[in-house]
Amino acid sequence: MRQDWLQTSHLKIVIGLILAMALKGGAAAAIQAVESPSAADRVGAAVPAYKLGPRDRIRLLTFGESDLTGEFEVSGTGTVDVPLIGEVRAAGLTTDEFASAVVAALKNGYLVNPQVSVQILRYRPFYIMGELAKSGEYPYNNGLTVLNAVATAGGFTYRADTKHVYIKRANDKLERRYDLTTETAVAPGDTIRIGERHF
Secondary structure (H helix, E strand, O other), X not given: OHHHHHHHHHHHHHHHHHHHHHHHHHHHHHHHHHHOOOHHHHOOOXXXXXXXXXXXXXXXXXXXXXXXXXXXXXXXXXXXXXXXXXXXXXXXXXXXXXXXXXHHHHHOOOOOOOOEEEEEEEOOOEEEEEOEOOOEEEOOOOOOEHHXXXXXXXXXXXXXXXXXXXXXXXXXXXXXXXXXXOOOEOOOOOEEEEOEOOO
C-alpha cells in the first residue's frame, strides 16, 4: 500500500513539473511574440508591396493616346491630375491598382478599350534621424538598406546603437524595432530612427 502511495506521489510530482515547465515555456513564447516581430520582420525583410504616395513621380502610358501619356507627380492630397478625366486617387494603391482606376475612369464615356500602364520614375524620399552625423530627408534608391541610408546620412555617432534600428513604414502608424543587419531594408517614405546604445 505504501509503495503504491509513493508511486502515485512521484507521478503527481513529475506531472506537476512537466506542467510547470510547459506553462513557463508557453508564457515565454507569448512574451517573445509580443516583444519581437517575426524573424523576417526583425531583419526588415518583410517590406510590404509598394503603394503610391505623395511626391512619387510616375509615368502614365495610355497606348495610342499621346495626350493621355506623360509624367506626373502624386500630389500632397494623394491624387494625380490626369488629362481629360481629372484627379484620380493614387495614394495607397499599387501601380497596377492605379492603372485600373485610370482605365475605369477612361471607360466612363471617353475610350472604349483603354490600355494603361504605370511606371515609377522617382520614389518619394525617406527620412532618417537619431544618432547620425546628418539627420534629414534623402532621395530613395531601389534596394536601399538601413546601412546604406546611414552612410548617406554621414554615418553613426559614437553613441549609436548599431545592433537595432526603429523604422516607421510609410503606411504604418507606429514604428517597430528591427535587428540591424546588412539586409535590413528601407522602403520609400520610411522614417528611420537610430537610437542610443546602452553603455
